[in-house]
Amino acid sequence: GQQLNQNPQSMFIQEGEDVSMNCTSSSIFNTWLWYKQDPGEGPVLLIALYKAGELTSNGRLTAQFGITRKDSFLNISASIPSDVGIYFCAGQPLQGAQKLVFGQGTRLTINP
Amino acid sequence: GAGVSQSPSNKVTEKGKDVELRCDPISGHTALYWYRQSLGQGLEFLIYFQGNSAPDKSGLPSDRFSAERTGGSVSTLTIQRTQQEDSAVYLCASSLDRAGYEQFFGPGTRLTVL
Numbered sequence: 645g646q647q648l649n650q651n652p653q654s655m656f657i658q659e660g661e662d663v664s665m666n667c668t669s670s671s672i673f674n675t676w677l678w679y680k681q682d683p684g685e686g687p688v689l690l691i692a693l694y695k696a697g698e699l700t701s702n703g704r705l706t707a708q709f710g711i712t713r714k715d716s717f718l719n720i721s722a723s724i725p726s727d728v729g730i731y732f733c734a735g736q737p738l739q740g741a742q743k744l745v746f747g748q749g750t751r752l753t754i755n756p
Numbered sequence: 757g758a759g760v761s762q763s764p765s766n767k768v769t770e771k772g773k774d775v776e777l778r779c780d781p782i783s784g785h786t787a788l789y790w791y792r793q794s795l796g797q798g799l800e801f802l803i804y805f806q807g808n809s810a811p812d813k814s815g816l817p818s819d820r821f822s823a824e825r826t827g828g829s830v831s832t833l834t835i836q837r838t839q840q841e842d843s844a845v846y847l848c849a850s851s852l853d854r855a856g857y858e859q860f861f862g863p864g865t866r867l868t869v870l
Binding site: 748 | 760789791797798799801804812815847849858859860861862863864
């Protein structure tokens with residue numbers, strides 16, 4: 645079935661540094677989404693991407709839908725303590741379009 | 757006007773007992789999803805409801821798992837004869853009709869099976 649490979653699995657950075665994470669797949673996806681999950685909470689949608697090549701920003705966050713439709717990246721600029729959490733990519737596959745496939749998550753830790 | 761709510765927030769049960777987890781989706785959202793998240797893992801799709809259509813149960817791990825959605829709103833996930841490997845956070849999400857990709861999640865129910 646469709647799988648998303650999310651990298652890295654964890655990141656340890658200093659406050660103020662930029663962050664980059666990505667998701668790749670062998671399958672094509674119609675839509676890519678990026679979620680953030682804080683401890684004890686459900687994931688919250690950060691950015692949704694609908695077209696191949698699309699580059700979208702949300703404050704300090706920037707995400708791109710890969711031109712091949714098989715990958716996406718998320719960048720966070722000038723990280724702050726509240727950026728700590730787990731970031732998940734999710735893709736809407738061509739088949740079974742109402743179901744999202746999730747990556748395994750990137751755990752971000754920030755040293756002040 | 758609130759978001760997706762789930763109850764209970766935590767559930768501890770003994771192996772072999774049945775449990776029911778509840779989800780109240782966002783008002784007006786016709787699609788409802790259940791996911792399971794094991795410790796340190798991603799989200800595993802369980803079941804999907806869309807309006808009055810038959811649910812997509814393709815993610816349910818065994819016949820001990822079942823779910824209902826009454827009146828197109830509230831949903832209950834039932835796990836019968838719980839096993840220790842059922843311990844996880846169970847997340848519910850809802851979305852508007854065809855916009856299934858923009859799913860809004862509840863806080864989850866943490867299930868611990870002793």
